[in-house]
Amino acid sequence: MRRVVGLLVIAxxxxxxxxxxxxxxxxxxMTFYVIAHAGPGDPFWAVVxxxxxxxxxxxxxxxxxxxxxxxxVPEQVSMFRAAMAAGAAGIxxxxxxxxxxxxxxxxxxxxxxxxxxxxxxxPVELKGTIPYMAYIGMDEYEAGKMxxxxxxxxxxxxxxxxxxxxxxxxxxxxxxxKGITEVITKELGGKVEKLDITQDATxxxxxxxSYLKANPDTAAIFTLGPLGAIPTIKMLRDxxxxxxxxxxxxxxxxxxxxxxxxxxxxxxVDQQQYVQGYMAVVELYLHAKFxxxxxxxxxxxxxxxxxxxxxxxxxxxxxxx
Amino acid sequence: MNRYPAADSSHAGVRRxxxxxxxxxxxxxxxxxxxxxxxxxxxxxMKRQFLxxxxxxxxxxxxAELGTVAVGVxxxxxxxxxxxxxxxxxxxSGMILAMLITRxxxxxxxxxxxxxxxxxxxxxxxxxxxxxxxxxxxxxTLGAMMFWRGVGLFLTQGWPISVFADVPLLRWLGGGRVFSxxxxxxxxWLILGGAFWMILQKTAYGNWxxxxxxxxxxxxxxxxxxxxxxxxxxxxxGLLAGLAGCLxxxxxxxxxxxxGQDLPLEAIAAAVxxxxxxxxxxxxxxxxxxxxxTMASIRIGLVMIGAPAYWYMSFVGFIVVxxxxxxxxxxxxxxxRR
Numbered sequence: 001m002r003r004v005v006g007l008l009v010i011a012x013x014x015x016x017x018x019x020x021x022x023x024x025x026x027x028x029x030m031t032f033y034v035i036a037h038a039g040p041g042d043p044f045w046a047v048v049x050x051x052x053x054x055x056x057x058x059x060x061x062x063x064x065x066x067x068x069x070x071x072x073v074p075e076q077v078s079m080f081r082a083a084m085a086a087g088a089a090g091i092x093x094x095x096x097x098x099x100x101x102x103x104x105x106x107x108x109x110x111x112x113x114x115x116x117x118x119x120x121x122x123p124v125e126l127k128g129t130i131p132y133m134a135y136i137g138m139d140e141y142e143a144g145k146m147x148x149x150x151x152x153x154x155x156x157x158x159x160x161x162x163x164x165x166x167x168x169x170x171x172x173x174x175x176x177x178k179g180i181t182e183v184i185t186k187e188l189g190g191k192v193e194k195l196d197i198t199q200d201a202t203x204x205x206x207x208x209x210s211y212l213k214a215n216p217d218t219a220a221i222f223t224l225g226p227l228g229a230i231p232t233i234k235m236l237r238d239x240x241x242x243x244x245x246x247x248x249x250x251x252x253x254x255x256x257x258x259x260x261x262x263x264x265x266x267x268x269v270d271q272q273q274y275v276q277g278y279m280a281v282v283e284l285y286l287h288a289k290f291x292x293x294x295x296x297x298x299x300x301x302x303x304x305x306x307x308x309x310x311x312x313x314x315x316x317x318x319x320x321x
Numbered sequence: 322m323n324r325y326p327a328a329d330s331s332h333a334g335v336r337r338x339x340x341x342x343x344x345x346x347x348x349x350x351x352x353x354x355x356x357x358x359x360x361x362x363x364x365x366x367m368k369r370q371f372l373x374x375x376x377x378x379x380x381x382x383x384x385a386e387l388g389t390v391a392v393g394v395x396x397x398x399x400x401x402x403x404x405x406x407x408x409x410x411x412x413x414s415g416m417i418l419a420m421l422i423t424r425x426x427x428x429x430x431x432x433x434x435x436x437x438x439x440x441x442x443x444x445x446x447x448x449x450x451x452x453x454x455x456x457x458x459x460x461x462t463l464g465a466m467m468f469w470r471g472v473g474l475f476l477t478q479g480w481p482i483s484v485f486a487d488v489p490l491l492r493w494l495g496g497g498r499v500f501s502x503x504x505x506x507x508x509x510w511l512i513l514g515g516a517f518w519m520i521l522q523k524t525a526y527g528n529w530x531x532x533x534x535x536x537x538x539x540x541x542x543x544x545x546x547x548x549x550x551x552x553x554x555x556x557x558x559g560l561l562a563g564l565a566g567c568l569x570x571x572x573x574x575x576x577x578x579x580x581g582q583d584l585p586l587e588a589i590a591a592a593v594x595x596x597x598x599x600x601x602x603x604x605x606x607x608x609x610x611x612x613x614x615t616m617a618s619i620r621i622g623l624v625m626i627g628a629p630a631y632w633y634m635s636f637v638g639f640i641v642v643x644x645x646x647x648x649x650x651x652x653x654x655x656x657x658r659r
Contacts, residue, residue: 099574
């Protein structure tokens with residue numbers, strides 16, 4: 001028994017040290033960090049990570065994607081500071097909290113480390129307070145308004161609408177929710193309720209199902225990303241609510257695309273997150289190599305519907321969209 | 322004439338060395354100290370900047386918030402109880418402070434006192450429910466963890482609260498720096514840790530805490546007010562969790578209702594790595610503080626060498642088991658040699 005335990009411990013150590021060894025061998029290359037507020041456990045961020053890694057391979061530099069397991073800004077800031085201490089040639093980060101990011105980014109810039117923002121940025125009223133060099137991503141609030149407008153023609157005046165949020169407190173998701181809420185209340189005089197469905201699929205289904213039971217007049221559900229969309233689609237499918245409760249979402253993943261083709265989901269916003277990871281590394285590399293200044297890059301606010309779903313489906317399966 | 326003077330003196334030397342080794346190995350902090358040295362050696366060998374002043378400042382600053390919670394949790398664990406609601410308490414206290422300053426326009430100092438008072442009340446409520454209803458603190462505080470997290474989300478409607486104005490109190494709590502990247506929150510943590518170490522090791526109350534977590538019947542027979550000691554420690558655990566939330570608000574300028582979700586398990590891990598027993602009656606404050614530094618070092622070291630973020634969990638898991646196993650082994654060796 002002791003031998004087995006001993007062997008297991010040695011195997012664990014060998015795995016860890018071996019893994020670290022491969023990292024150490026490449027330690028002196030030009031290194032770029034992309035630090036997000038969540039990690040590749042979320043299908044969305046797995047695509048960003050792929051963009052980062054592909055850019056690193058293409059350019060022949062070390063490009064590292066990092067992010068805490070769950071939405072955690074203090075941990076993200078610690079990662080950013082560690083990247084600074086490690087002598088990064090450039091860092092891209094999501095502006096997940098306007099106040100928390102002002103100081104670390106200012107310090108990085110003071111130390112001569114170029115910083116670009118990706119995916120989400122500070123609210124409009126605070127524009128210019130954080131000295132990142134460029135923003136690569138989409139405007140969350142405007143995208144929220146856009147997806148709501150897409151559904152307007154199919155909703156009646158005063159309709160009841162649910163915004164299912166899977167990461168309450170996340171600035172970007174809250175901004176999307178705000179955009180949706182504004183359009184539905186202003187244009188339709190509708191009743192919008194924000195529902196915290198958590199990141200647990202089973203819980204999410206339970207929460208949504210009981211909400212619909214209590215409010216059978218619900219006309220539409222907006223989900224704010226695949227983690228919210230996947231359980232919602234399952235519930236609509238299982239409960240035979242196709243066509244009775246409309247649904248729209250954000251971001252692409254195979255389940256959402258299939259639901260669009262099946263007519264369960266009306267459409268989804270595509271912010272092309274692969275480009276966010278890829279272009280962040282490219283812009284930082286160009287700055288480090290040729291002092292070319294990073295520029296804002298709108299990764300687009302595409303809206304995928306049944307007619308365009310086939311085109312993007314293959315790319316989603318390949319992990320590029 | 323003594324025929325074997327040299328042999329005698331060498332025996333005495335061996336005995337002295339043996340007793341020195343026993344006294345060093347007898348400390349429960351040995352396991353975590355070895356783990357910390359190993360972690361530092363591995364990261365330093367891979368990235369020379371790991372031992373730079375800036376990195377060390379970052380490590381201690383990150384450790385300060387976790388460590389403040391870990392000190393309170395250790396104090397409670399030694400008394401034989403547990404608090405899983407420290408993460409929700411942490412977030413709520415930071416949010417109360419931020420909301421009272423920004424939305425209610427209160428004096429920051431008064432708001433700070435109110436935030437801490439709320440945290441202490443949450444701790445007191447945990448203690449009162451556990452001790453009067455006689456249910457395990459694991460269950461009480463599991464419920465409290467969910468309840469107060471929900472309250473926080475309701476109060477802010479999910480949005481983080483930021484304090485954009487320059488508030489001197491927040492600079493004093495955690496925003497200001499004392500050296501390089503070392504934030505002032507680390508200084509408060511070290512002072513606090515020293516004070517709690519003194520209470521535990523040098524006062525009659527410290528003895529009561531150990532006795533309460535050890536053999537409860539014996540402690541009662543000796544006149545230790547077991548219930549009072551537990552209640553006070555629940556309050557202290559809540560208070561320190563709230564203080565940590567305020568320190569983080571000071572450092573970050575923001576607090577979200579969803580932050581600090583991993584904090585209870587991380588604080589317990591820091592305490593256990595530092596030689597505190599889950600069964601109570603045994604433990605050290607210094608060990609818990611070193612445990613927090615170890616965890617912060619792993620977090621920052623892994624990013625510096627470019628390892629995927631998820632390795633943090635694996636490393637912490639490995640260190641928890643290894644340090645505790647080392648502590649148990651050392652304990653056996655010392656008992657055997659005696």
